[in-house]
Amino acid sequence: MRVLAVEDDERIAADLKTALEAAGFRVETCSDGLDAWFLGDTEEYDLVILDLGLPRMDGLSILKKWRANDREMPVLVLTARGAWTERVEGIDAGADDYLPKPFRMEELVARARALIRRSAGRASASQSVGELTLDANRMSVSLRGMPLATTALEFRLLSYLMLHRDRVVPPTELLEHLYGDDESREANALEALIARLRRKLGPGIIGTRRGFGYFLEGGAA
Structure with missing residues (x-):
C-alpha cells in the first residue's frame, strides 16, 4: 500500500516512515504544504x-x-491541535479520521490499516x-490453512x-503502489515477482487477463 506522510517535524516524519514500513506499507514523506498539495x-x-x-x-x-x-x-489528519472545533473543521474539510499528538505508533498503524x-x-x-487468507494485522498469509512464508514485497502484492x-488490477497500477522510488519499477520486475509468488502458491491463485492485468482467482469476475 502506498502512503504519503506529510509532516514537517523531521523526527516524527522519520518515526512515521519507520513504523509504517515495518507494517508493510510503502511510504513517501513530505514536509512542505505546497509540495504535499501537488503530490496528492x-x-x-x-x-x-x-x-x-x-x-x-x-x-x-x-x-x-x-x-x-x-x-x-x-x-488521516495528524496534528498537535487539540480543540474539538478544529477536529470538527478537519472532518468537515474531508478528513476520514483524526489523531491528535502525542500518539502511539501502534494506534496510527491500526488506523491506517482500517x-x-x-x-x-x-x-x-x-x-x-478461495483457499488463500491474508491477515493484515499479523502480516501473515496462509493457503489451505497452512502458513505461507512471503517477502515484504510479496506480501504487499x-x-x-x-x-x-x-x-483486474493493471500492471501500471501495481508498479505504482508496490515499489518505492529507489526500487525498480520495470514491468519485468513485476512479472518476476508474480512468477515467484505463483511458484509458492501453485496454480489457480493469481490469474492473468492478457492485456489488462492480474487478479485473484475466485475474486474478479
Whole structure:
C-alpha cells in the first residue's frame, strides 16, 4: 500500500516512515504544504497522513483543495491541535479520521490499516479468496490453512490484490503502489515477482487477463 506522510517535524516524519514500513506499507514523506498539495493532486495514494501545521500551505487548505478536485484517497489528519472545533473543521474539510499528538505508533498503524480497508469496502483485517487468507494485522498469509512464508514485497502484492479482488488490477497500477522510488519499477520486475509468488502458491491463485492485468482467482469476475 502506498502512503504519503506529510509532516514537517523531521523526527516524527522519520518515526512515521519507520513504523509504517515495518507494517508493510510503502511510504513517501513530505514536509512542505505546497509540495504535499501537488503530490496528492497528481499521484495515487492508498492513504495520506496529513499534519495541519505546515509551511507555505496549511493542512486544512490542502485537504479542501484535494476534495474540491475530487481526490478521494482516505486522509488521516495528524496534528498537535487539540480543540474539538478544529477536529470538527478537519472532518468537515474531508478528513476520514483524526489523531491528535502525542500518539502511539501502534494506534496510527491500526488506523491506517482500517482506513485503507474501509476505502476498498473491506471491514475485516483478515481477508480470504478461495483457499488463500491474508491477515493484515499479523502480516501473515496462509493457503489451505497452512502458513505461507512471503517477502515484504510479496506480501504487499497479495495485500493489494486482496483489497481489490473484485477487479483486474493493471500492471501500471501495481508498479505504482508496490515499489518505492529507489526500487525498480520495470514491468519485468513485476512479472518476476508474480512468477515467484505463483511458484509458492501453485496454480489457480493469481490469474492473468492478457492485456489488462492480474487478479485473484475466485475474486474478479
